[in-house]
Amino acid sequence: MIKRRSFIVILVLVVAGFLFNQCTQTVQRSNDARGEGYAGAATCVKCHADIAVSYAATAHANSTAPATRARIAGSFHKDSNHYEYNPHMKVVMKEQDGRFYQAAVQDGVERAAFPFDIVIGSGRKAQTFLYWYGANAFQLPVTYSVAAKAWVNSPNYPADKIRFDRMIPIGCFECHSSYIERTAIRAQKGYRVDDFNPNNIIYGIDCERCHGPAAAHVAYQEEHPSEKIAKYITSYKSLSNLQRLENCAACHSGIHEPLRTPFGFKPGELLKDYFQPDAVQQAASELDVHGNQYQLLQASKCFKNSAQQMSCSSCHNPHKQERDNLQVLSTRCMSCHVPGGKQFCLFADKVGSVITTNCIDCHMPARASQVITLKGEGQNRATPNLVRSHLISVYPDVAKKELGRLGNRGK
Ligand code: HEC
Ligand code: HEC
Ligand code: HEC
Ligand code: HEC
Ligand code: HEC
Ligand code: HEC
Ligand code: HEC
Structure with a gap:
């Protein structure tokens, strides 16, 4: 009898411990920067380990990252760590106290240096780099080109002088990351300026960026571990072909003026729910190969x-x-x-x-x-x-x- 009771006590404790564990996990889950509905990519690993492991090696997963040495594709070796604008001026990539910088050097004298904070680009073709200055993100003057295996002048910067002043809008993050908190939109000298919270960012394109918020799915499947059918998650099988295409086209159809933030784009939704219609329809022959995969595919006989x-x-x-x-x-x-x-x-x-x-x-x-x-x-x-x-x-x-x-x- 005594034995039986202690068994029940132990059982109760185990169940309580399990529930407590579940509760703390639930609390952790709603910590996802995007809010209550999101679970975060770390929770998917438990049940979708194969997908999570292979996904980690994709360009999507690595499209933005904190700038660690391992993530920066370019060289810091003294023979190849610079980009020369002219015989007097160059930008030198340097490491100091475990951080990495681009330093503007004029006739051997360092004039300014800003850190590599964020890497944009998984490193298929190019990587460009951002630094934080208060609430604003700026592009560094030098980019890495994989084809040239060299440091090159960043796009949209002049080729004859060193500048650090190209401010980065939310658009880059909307296509290259899963989330960043924008704290304000301001006007400055006639331009729109996006202020961010640099500490509230989800790097890379994660599972829920394509599949939509999945906290309810995770909670349900955890409560019903023997359930083999998914609940509370949109199945691609249920989508129309247009819905499937536009889930990718949200980032692969070039730049459009957003009506609301594309971070919220969920499977089943369409471009017209998020973007203003393009004023001009370009002919396939005029479309740039960069970023316009959707339109080019649509123009193909195959499609x-x-x-x-x-x-x-x-x-x-x-x-x-x-x-x-x-x-x-x-x-x-x-x-x-x-x-x-x-x-x-x-x-x-x-x-x-x-x-x-x-x-x-x-x-x-x-x-x-x-x-x-x-x-x-x-x-x-x-x-x-x-x-x-x-x-x-x-x-x-x-x-x-x-x-x-x-x-x-x-x-
Ligand atoms: C507790 C286990 C569990 C967790 C955690 C979990 N899933 Fe699932 N998921 C399942 C099961 C079971 C299925 C159904 C079988 C299958 O397709 O693998 C499923 C199916 C899916 C499907 C396919 C749906 C369909 O009908 O085509 C997607 C998409 C999905 N999960 C996404 C996610 C994402 C994203 C996360 C993390 C935020 C996640 N899952 C976390 C158990 C889980
Ligand atoms: C959130 C924006 C976003 C969505 C949604 C998205 N992509 Fe991408 N995709 C990107 C970006 C950004 C890159 C470039 C990544 C890099 O190299 O840094 C990319 C790269 C790719 C590549 C090149 C990969 C390589 O290794 O060369 C393919 C293929 C691709 N995407 C297909 C898709 C398909 C298919 C879908 C829909 C199922 C999709 N993408 C949805 C943003 C997105
Ligand atoms: C509308 C979505 C979109 C926006 C906005 C966007 N990109 Fe991209 N970017 C892509 C896609 C898709 C690719 C890869 C496919 C391609 O080249 O067509 C890419 C490729 C890149 C690459 C090369 C990545 C690699 O691994 O080779 C870099 C670097 C990059 N983008 C930087 C930026 C920066 C900086 C901004 C903001 C000024 C920006 N992108 C804005 C979608 C976008
Ligand atoms: C670039 C967009 C994209 C990202 C990111 C993405 N998926 Fe998917 N996922 C898809 C598409 C598209 C399908 C449907 C594929 C098909 O039609 O065969 C799918 C199907 C699935 C399925 C059901 C079919 C299967 O392959 O088992 C699961 C489960 C799933 N995804 C889980 C995940 C998890 C977990 C992650 C993150 C590690 C993730 N996905 C990241 C686009 C994405
Ligand atoms: C008929 C097959 C096919 C379809 C459909 C298709 N792709 Fe591709 N895609 C390819 C092939 C093949 C490559 C080249 C891969 C390589 O060179 O490694 C490619 C490459 C890419 C790249 C990398 C381009 C580069 O050179 O940087 C992106 C991005 C991409 N696809 C996105 C998409 C998107 C988004 C869609 C849907 C709108 C799509 N693809 C539909 C076959 C296809
Ligand atoms: C979903 C099925 C499908 C897939 C996948 C597909 N095609 Fe096609 N493709 C078609 C159809 C249908 C046509 C039109 C045939 C016709 O009208 O005679 C076509 C037409 C073509 C044409 C003729 C184009 C022209 O302008 O005359 C070429 C070339 C072609 N496909 C190459 C490819 C290549 C290369 C791939 C892979 C990267 C591919 N297709 C994948 C269905 C497909
Ligand atoms: C060496 C280049 C080359 C390769 C490799 C090649 N094709 Fe072609 N393909 C062509 C040319 C050129 C034509 C047009 C021939 C003509 O009009 O006489 C063509 C025509 C076609 C057509 C059009 C048929 C039609 O009815 O108009 C299709 C479909 C096609 N190729 C598919 C493929 C597929 C699938 C593969 C891979 C298995 C492939 N091609 C590999 C060069 C190539």
């Missing part, structure tokens, strides 16, 4: 003739880093363009079986962006930034060149 079946995830796995894996990406093309079938490549005979390893370079060639250009040391003209075009089409000149290259590997 137009796919009977509303093609979305970004027809080719992209949003949880996996598949960059440069053109063979895997080509298998996605061949799910519709079956080798040997009626809609297969008309060029197949010329190319041979090697064709199946790479549909991409001929039909989605990398093109120079006109809006993002990075100027290297001593260059009069900026190096173009190459971006894959989503205007899937026949590019005869490109194909001719590719044929030559593939010829060596072909039949």
